[in-house]
Amino acid sequence: MKICTxxxxxxxxxxxxxxxxxxxxxxxxxxxxxxAYLEKKAAKAEKQLNKKTKDK
Structure with a gap:
C-alpha cells in the first residue's frame, strides 16, 4: 500500500x-x-475524548 502526505x-x-x-x-x-497505525490513532483519539469529557 502506498501512503502519500x-x-x-x-x-x-x-x-x-x-x-x-x-x-x-x-x-x-x-x-x-x-x-497498527490506524489502531494507534483510534486509541489516541479515544484517550483525548475521555480526557475532554472528564474535564467537564
Missing part, C-alpha cells in the same frame, strides 16, 4: 514536500503496518 516530521521539524519540488512524499507500507 504533503508533509513529514523529522527530528521534530515539519518538512513540506513543496520545499523539495514535490506535491507529496510517498512511501510503501504493509497492511499490518497500516492496521
Amino acid at each position: 504533503p508533509f513529514i516530521t523529522k527530528n521534530g521539524v515539519r518538512l513540506y514536500a513543496s520545499t523539495f519540488g514535490k506535491k507529496a512524499f510517498c512511501f510503501d507500507v504493509t497492511e499490518e503496518q497500516h492496521k
